[in-house]
């Protein structure tokens with residue numbers, strides 16, 4: 382069963398060739414209800430449901446267009462309703478794998494996701510995932526930034542000041558800064574003006590065997606210090622730092638700033654549509 386689900390996942394997402402162990406860990410398969418569809422004794426599709434979230438629905442490419450996805454979706458929704466919820470959510474914020482419905486770029490640009498919309502799902506929002514290789518990376522040619530800005534990891538005795546800066550950028554980010562990951566900062570006149578969370582050897586959807594992935598998240602510059610090149614320079618310096626610590630690639634999770642991260646060489650590789658459906 383495990384192997385079959387993993388193979389089906391790879392047939393649907395060949396560019397995300399994570400190992401089987403990583404796949405099951407990110408899916409949190411132990412806590413998911415799995416529904417499968419067989420054609421002539423062959424497994425060709427499955428869905429995975431966790432509480433009221435449809436974590437994943439996969440139909441092998443050559444079996445698409447025959448209503449199999451619709452059947453799996455119906456079974457998943459029935460399971461969600463039987464569990465006592467009247468709302469089905471695609472992905473889910475707390476998912477380690479997909480946090481929404483993976484959508485083709487053309488549909489995402491107009492905030493559409495045909496398959497799920499045809500089945501009654503609605504969304505008003507989405508995000509993208511970005512990545513870049515570090516092998517040829519160097520921060521030698523980063524755009525200009527004020528010469529009195531310095532970069533480095535946030536020491537423990539500056540935590541209060543750090544949290545004040547985070548609050549100024551996005552109060553809902555405060556909880557992520559309590560998780561204990563190292564924070565890289567930009568300082569001007571001894572004062573924190575920018576920050577980002579660094580996760581080394583992170584378990585992410587771009588993990589493949591033997592690769593170390595670094596994640597840079599919650600990138601912020603306090604409003605009064607913006608548009609000076611500090612944000613880009615800080616991320617560029619953080620990339621150099623994590624390259625030096627053995628990371629092969631950097632993953633930017635949950636963003637919409639493709640035009641900004643592109644300046645540092647990042648490319649978008651996944652488009653999410655945050656769909657949900659009232660079941661009653």
Ligand SMILES: CC(C)(COP(=O)(O)OP(=O)(O)OC[C@H]1O[C@@H](n2cnc3c(N)ncnc32)[C@H](O)[C@@H]1OP(=O)(O)O)[C@@H](O)C(=O)NCCC(=O)NCCS
Nearest residue numbers: 524550600601602606607608609610611612613614635636
């Ligand atoms: C995104 C953010 C970190 C950028 O920080 P910053 O220090 O202002 O960015 P920089 O000055 O380094 O940006 C440099 C480049 O981006 C451009 N830029 C930055 N903000 C821009 C804006 N709002 N509109 C247009 N261009 C902008 C600059 O013109 C410059 O372009 P150039 O290199 O072609 O001249 C900051 O705006 C922020 O904290 N936003 C809120 C938090 C957020 O959304 N973070 C991203 C989460 S993934």
